[in-house]
Amino acid sequence: MTEDLNQVMKVRRQKLEDLRARGVEPFAYRFQRTHKASEARNLFEERERGGLLDADGFGPVVRVAGRIRSFRAHGKTAFAHLEDDSASIQIYFRKDILGEQAFEVVLDLLDLGDWLGVEGGLFRTRMGEVTVRVASFQVLSKSLRPLPLGKVEEDAQSGQRIVHGDFTDLEGRYRQRYADLAVHPEVREVFRKRARIVSALREFLDEEGFLEVETPVLQPLYGGASARPFVTRHHALDRTMYLRIADELYLKRLVVGGFEKVYEIGKDFRNEGIDRFHNPEFTMLEFYQALADYQDMMELVERLLVRVADRSLGTRVFHYQGEEIRLTPPFRRLRFLEALGEALGSDPLDLPERELRRRAESLNLPELEGAGRGKLLDKLFGALVQEGLRQPTFVMDYPKELSPLAKVHRQDPRLTERFELIIAGQEVANAFSELNDPLDQRRRFEEQTGLRARGDEEAQLMDEDYLRALEYGLPPTGGVGIGVDRLVMLLTDQPSIRDVILFPVLRNVE
RNA sequence: GGGCCGGUAGCUCAGAUGGUAGAGCAACGGACUUUUAAUCCGUAGGUCGCGGGUUCGAGUCCCGCCCGGCUCACCA
Numbered sequence: 209m210t211e212d213l214n215q216v217m218k219v220r221r222q223k224l225e226d227l228r229a230r231g232v233e234p235f236a237y238r239f240q241r242t243h244k245a246s247e248a249r250n251l252f253e254e255r256e257r258g259g260l261l262d263a264d265g266f267g268p269v270v271r272v273a274g275r276i277r278s279f280r281a282h283g284k285t286a287f288a289h290l291e292d293d294s295a296s297i298q299i300y301f302r303k304d305i306l307g308e309q310a311f312e313v314v315l316d317l318l319d320l321g322d323w324l325g326v327e328g329g330l331f332r333t334r335m336g337e338v339t340v341r342v343a344s345f346q347v348l349s350k351s352l353r354p355l356p357l358g359k360v361e362e363d364a365q366s367g368q369r370i371v372h373g374d375f376t377d378l379e380g381r382y383r384q385r386y387a388d389l390a391v392h393p394e395v396r397e398v399f400r401k402r403a404r405i406v407s408a409l410r411e412f413l414d415e416e417g418f419l420e421v422e423t424p425v426l427q428p429l430y431g432g433a434s435a436r437p438f439v440t441r442h443h444a445l446d447r448t449m450y451l452r453i454a455d456e457l458y459l460k461r462l463v464v465g466g467f468e469k470v471y472e473i474g475k476d477f478r479n480e481g482i483d484r485f486h487n488p489e490f491t492m493l494e495f496y497q498a499l500a501d502y503q504d505m506m507e508l509v510e511r512l513l514v515r516v517a518d519r520s521l522g523t524r525v526f527h528y529q530g531e532e533i534r535l536t537p538p539f540r541r542l543r544f545l546e547a548l549g550e551a552l553g554s555d556p557l558d559l560p561e562r563e564l565r566r567r568a569e570s571l572n573l574p575e576l577e578g579a580g581r582g583k584l585l586d587k588l589f590g591a592l593v594q595e596g597l598r599q600p601t602f603v604m605d606y607p608k609e610l611s612p613l614a615k616v617h618r619q620d621p622r623l624t625e626r627f628e629l630i631i632a633g634q635e636v637a638n639a640f641s642e643l644n645d646p647l648d649q650r651r652r653f654e655e656q657t658g659l660r661a662r663g664d665e666e667a668q669l670m671d672e673d674y675l676r677a678l679e680y681g682l683p684p685t686g687g688v689g690i691g692v693d694r695l696v697m698l699l700t701d702q703p704s705i706r707d708v709i710l711f712p713v714l715r716n717v718e
Numbered sequence: 719g720g721g722c723c724g725g726u727a728g729c730u731c732a733g734a735u736g737g738u739a740g741a742g743c744a745a746c747g748g749a750c751u752u753u754u755a756a757u758c759c760g761u762a763g764g765u766c767g768c769g770g771g772u773u774c775g776a777g778u779c780c781c782g783c784c785c786g787g788c789u790c791a792c793c794a
Contacts, residue, residue, distance in 0.1 A: 215763055216728060216745050282757095283750040302751065320744075334752045354728045359743060361755045372755055373730040373743050379786045380729095391729095434794060481719090481792050586794065610794065628794070638794060666793090689794095704787095715785065 220352045223317045227347060232313060234350035239325035242271040245290065245297035249338045252330040266329040272297055272340060273325035273348060275390070278360065281315055287339075290324060293396070298339040299326050305343060314345070321351030321390075356380070357391050382712055401520055402696045402708055406473065408519035409493055409692070412512050418469040418495055423458035425451060425475065431674070432456030432613070434666040435478040438488075451477035455494045456613065456687065460642060461677045463496050463685050471495035473692065484704045485634065488713050491692035500686035501615075501641040502625045506602050509629060509637055509688055510537040513600070520699055528632050528698050531598060539600040539629070544589065547603065551592035556585055557607070557622055564588065582609025583664065597630040612652040612668055614640035636695055639688035646678035 227234045243251060252267045261267050274290035274297075284303040289296045303311040318324065326345040333339050358374035374391075375381065381388035381395075389396050410420065428447070430437040432454030442449050455472045462470050476492045497504070517524045517535050524535040548556050552567065559567075564584040571591050585607050597603070605617055606626045614624035625641035643649050653670045660667035696708040706712035 214728065214745095219745065278754070280753050280756055281750090282753065285751045285753080287753045287756085289754080298754075300752075304751080331752095333754090335754070337752095337754075339752085354744065356729045357744075358729070359755045370755080375729060377725090377729085377786085379725085382786090478793075483791095483793085484788085486793060583794095590794095606794080626794090635794075 216354045224350050227317050232347055234347050236346055236348045239273050239348055241273050244294040245272055245292050246294035248272050248297055252338045266331050269329050271327045276320050276322045276324055286314055298337050300339050300341045320357055321355040323348035355390055356387055382706055382714055385710055398700045401700050404520040405516055405696055405699060408516040412515045413471045413495055418471045419467050421470050421472055423455055423472055427452050429671055431668055431671050436480055438477050438479050453478050457674045459494055459496050463498055464677045464680055464682050468498035487705050487709050493690040493692050496685050496687040498683045498685050502627055502639055502686055505639045505686035505688050510539055528701055539602055541602045541604055544603050544606050547593045548589050582607050586610055594630055595633045598632055600631045602627045602629055612656050613643055615643045631698060634694055637688055637690045642685040642687045644682035646675050649678055650675055
């Protein structure tokens with residue numbers, strides 16, 4: 209590492225040497241902690257209420273550890289805050305307790321950002337804060353690079369946390385997520401919530417009797433969605449391979465195999481634009497249930513979302529970017545054609561492709577080359593209807609061209625039995641009664657091949673092995689895909705997908 | 719990919735009309751035995767995203783590029 213060291217880093221390296229010169233190991237092996245910060249505070253307050261403090265107002269001795277978050281020296285005493293993953297707690301150093309040598313280490317060789325373990329009695333300061341009076345301490349890890357720490361002020365009345373000079377540069381925060389996390393407890397909380405959401409998804413599906421499976425990420429042929437793939441090469445096999453864009457076709461193969469309820473939570477990869485709602489790799493949940501149709505799946509999705517909200521938020525009513533969202537079943541059902549017809553002023557299926565294209569062009573929707581009827585309808589729907597769907601809404605019964613893997617609608621052969629769940633204008637789930645007629649599926653693939661020939665790069669590929677599986681017999685099956693990152697954004701009130709992905713994709717900088 | 723905005727000290731930011739870079743916090747030295755954005759005195763710290771150009775002189779003006787944010791598009 210030949211990087212220039214700035215002044216602060218040079219000083220810290222010097223302190224590292226000084227610590228060693230005094231026989232203090234700056235990178236400890238372990239520390240026996242008795243309490244987390246929040247536990248220590250609770251313990252003290254409990255004893256205090258019970259009148260169990262000693263004559264000098266001291267409670268029990270605890271051993272706490274964390275990162276030094278603030279430091280205030282006052283000559284022969286010093287105050288600091290140690291932050292761990294539960295909270296932060298104030299610690300108090302006194303020269304007369306620690307002795308000259310140790311106190312010198314505190315004043316001269318500790319820095320903000322260092323990991324420190326301390327042992328001492330709990331008491332309440334004159335200003336009312338529960339504090340550890342340090343009897344001994346151990347340097348756990350010397351921080352050699354200054355963290356972008358803001359200065360935290362706590363509003364005495366509201367208890368609100370005000371940070372001065374906070375680390376706000378988004379690029380820096382995404383590129384160095386470790387620093388972002390280290391200085392922002394609220395960012396850590398978003399990702400804890402994400403973990404709870406994913407756990408709740410698993411818990412619900414497990415309870416419902418779904419089997420969790422893992423299907424290939426690296427695939428000889430991609431499919432199950434309309435998207436451009438990442439292409440790679442296997443050297444030993446000397447062949448092109450693709451990162452999956454969806455789990456769908458493999459999961460349905462498993463239903464053919466006799467697993468009647470399966471699900472997978474995993475990464476999909478789509479080689480497309482990056483923005484607030486799209487990261488090239490993202491987390492997808494897909495689940496499939498034999499003998500069920502899309503109506504059954506709507507009901508299941510309602511129950512699943514309610515469970516996830518209960519488990520992760522403790523409420524079914526929450527705010528997303530200032531807007532109240534109510535996850536209270538039954539969600540609204542809206543037919544795709546009726547909604548679009550209302551917006552267009554006539555039945556979309558009666559309009560010739562030429563007219564649809566004219567309407568789309570008049571809305572300034574570009575990139576229409578190669579778009580067939582289906583894509584035109586979808587674009588018009590996206591532009592005219594979807595944004596306005598704020599509360600949870602199942603949009604149902606999509607045109608056939610749009611859904612090459614969905615079963616034809618039992619009452620209208622121009623449609624498929626498919627729904628998308630829209631919340632706050634964003635697609636959260638996509639589902640259908642799965643197409644299980646192998647002959648029809650072959651025709652649909654052929655139509656896609658036609659679209660591809662017209663220039664639609666996202667049209668789906670013929671998958672002979674999948675067709676063979678269908679020929680063995682796929683029972684009636686309902687299937688659902690849920691974009692986990694989008695769901696997490698909603699439930700954690702985050703404006704960008706980058707805020708719910710720990711290490712989002714960014715361009716490289718040299 | 720288009721449009722708009724931005725990149726100045728470790729962090730947050732200020733630098734009218736071009737004159738050779740500043741503040742707060744962090745750091746360093748000193749004072750201070752219950753402070754909490756501690757306070758007080760002092761010190762140090764910058765390839766102004768990168769590369770060209772105009773000019774006696776560029777953080778500032780011009781051109782190109784890199785990176786980011788928002789937005790439109792893309793994205794079932």
